[in-house]
Amino acid sequence: MSTLLEVRHVSRSFHTTTAVDDISFAVQPGELLGLIGPNGAGKSTLFNLIAGVLPPSAGQILFDGKPVTGWKSHDIARIGIARTFQIPKPYRQLSVVENVMLSAFLREKSLAGARKLAETTLADVGLADYSGAPANSLTVGLLKRLEVARALAMRPKLVLFDEIMAGLTPTEVGVMTGFVAGLPARGITVIWVEHVLYAIMKTATRMVVINRGKLIAEGAPAVMARDPAVVKAYLGEEMVLA
Amino acid sequence: MSIAIPASISSRRIPVLPKRGQISWFEIVLLVISLGLVVSGIAPSLQDVILLSFLFAGLGLAWNIAGGYAGLISFGHSAFFGVGAYTSTILLLRYDISPWIGIWVGALIAAVFGSILALICARLRGPFFILSTLAFAEVVRIGALNWSSLTGGPEGLSIPPMASLAGMVFASKATYAALMLGYLVFVYGITKGLEASRFGYYLFAIRDNDDAASAAGVNPLLGRTAAMALSAALTGVGGSLFAQYFLYLDPTYVISPELSFQFALLPAVGGLGTAIGPVLGSFLITPLSELLRSHLGNAAAGLHLVIYSFGLIVVMLYFPAGLAGALNKLTRWKPFS
Numbered sequence: 001m002s003t004l005l006e007v008r009h010v011s012r013s014f015h016t017t018t019a020v021d022d023i024s025f026a027v028q029p030g031e032l033l034g035l036i037g038p039n040g041a042g043k044s045t046l047f048n049l050i051a052g053v054l055p056p057s058a059g060q061i062l063f064d065g066k067p068v069t070g071w072k073s074h075d076i077a078r079i080g081i082a083r084t085f086q087i088p089k090p091y092r093q094l095s096v097v098e099n100v101m102l103s104a105f106l107r108e109k110s111l112a113g114a115r116k117l118a119e120t121t122l123a124d125v126g127l128a129d130y131s132g133a134p135a136n137s138l139t140v141g142l143l144k145r146l147e148v149a150r151a152l153a154m155r156p157k158l159v160l161f162d163e164i165m166a167g168l169t170p171t172e173v174g175v176m177t178g179f180v181a182g183l184p185a186r187g188i189t190v191i192w193v194e195h196v197l198y199a200i201m202k203t204a205t206r207m208v209v210i211n212r213g214k215l216i217a218e219g220a221p222a223v224m225a226r227d228p229a230v231v232k233a234y235l236g237e238e239m240v241l242a
Numbered sequence: 243m244s245i246a247i248p249a250s251i252s253s254r255r256i257p258v259l260p261k262r263g264q265i266s267w268f269e270i271v272l273l274v275i276s277l278g279l280v281v282s283g284i285a286p287s288l289q290d291v292i293l294l295s296f297l298f299a300g301l302g303l304a305w306n307i308a309g310g311y312a313g314l315i316s317f318g319h320s321a322f323f324g325v326g327a328y329t330s331t332i333l334l335l336r337y338d339i340s341p342w343i344g345i346w347v348g349a350l351i352a353a354v355f356g357s358i359l360a361l362i363c364a365r366l367r368g369p370f371f372i373l374s375t376l377a378f379a380e381v382v383r384i385g386a387l388n389w390s391s392l393t394g395g396p397e398g399l400s401i402p403p404m405a406s407l408a409g410m411v412f413a414s415k416a417t418y419a420a421l422m423l424g425y426l427v428f429v430y431g432i433t434k435g436l437e438a439s440r441f442g443y444y445l446f447a448i449r450d451n452d453d454a455a456s457a458a459g460v461n462p463l464l465g466r467t468a469a470m471a472l473s474a475a476l477t478g479v480g481g482s483l484f485a486q487y488f489l490y491l492d493p494t495y496v497i498s499p500e501l502s503f504q505f506a507l508l509p510a511v512g513g514l515g516t517a518i519g520p521v522l523g524s525f526l527i528t529p530l531s532e533l534l535r536s537h538l539g540n541a542a543a544g545l546h547l548v549i550y551s552f553g554l555i556v557v558m559l560y561f562p563a564g565l566a567g568a569l570n571k572l573t574r575w576k577p578f579s
Binding site: 051053072074077082085089090091092094103105150154 | 438439440443444446447449450451453454455456457458459460461462515
């Protein structure tokens, strides 16, 4: 199969700081790629470059073999890349189902069709009971699930998850991890930034580790946990995987 | 108070109180009362107040499309009102084109002005956006004042007071009241249609969170521009109707911050981002300000503004979601249900 996403020598500077420095990697369809790195490593900037929130200062991004460098985020969304926000950004004055409908409109033009797709997606992430609730009444954990539902209702080819586990209880993390692990089988490729390491280590098919804007290691999760550069930069000590 | 019932929801039960995208009994009753007021010709002395309440309800609704639905709080809408009023009047006086046509030309030109405003202010948010809209209207006003060959400058323009259907000038105030009610119902129908459409949802999304809307494939700039253009066009229609009723225009009155504030105030009092809000706001505020002005205007100049402002403060303090919000609270202590 052909490469789904290719990031070629991408850099992004803010004034004198280089947040993303000459990063290259590729994602194949059906992968569940974990993207990790310490705070301030440039993970979120990299996400924003792929999602079209920021244009890169240098380098190229290709999706489905097509250059999409510098595209606006609404155009990126339309070609099949969905993303979640690290700090949830709900439409506060709308209900939960209406929040998801707005993503569903990308696939279902009618209100009724979009509502149906939104309801299905809500049931998928376990938010069916909150469908009619106002979005501003949800707790952080539920808002994170709403972010996931909104991304998936777009029926994307590639989804970018930005710390969807932060603020969840251990039980919720378990449920969510299982859910994310099942996405590639449904034809959705995943790039996942996460601080809850045990979740991502167990689930990811491959990991990319960045530090200070540079890609420092790439490989299978178990290998990454023992890679000296990774351990030094990020983990501090060797991780023992169950 | 609308005629546009979207097909997908008309089959359901009709709710008692106003609901987004649905027609309620409350709105039907309000429309019947309004029609009754026009047809029966009750209280001829109040006919001015009644028809102005209709007109301003329509104008409040038009403002609400930008301010309430798309989150574009504008204090410059009198520019669109003026553009509409001047366009139809100039077309009538210079080229003898009937206002029935001129109104739509005015709406189109107002829409162009609205798009320009939205594009100029594309990157501005909050107070910066609001101040820019104020400045925009000032530019239009000063332009109208100085372009005397077209607008008549400070002397303004007068429409000959000869009653004719083609000229949209009527002898009876009841006819004007019907015209204004027609305008109100028209804008209300568009608002209700918007609430039940994908485009309406796009506006809600852009208002509530730009970034999230963009991540869902919605182009925020396009949405804002379209909302402002639609709002401006409908405001322009109101401007033309006002000109046909008042039969006189000058830049200082039709393009003024006072008028812009009035457009914004009615939805704010009635309930931002609701269809019924601007209507309730206008039905309360317009008669109040007209009556206060006529009763207190001579005795104590300016006192009507004091009473008026005090009333506003009370509404804002106790009903932050406006009259529509207060109406929705009724459902909580409904004895039945």
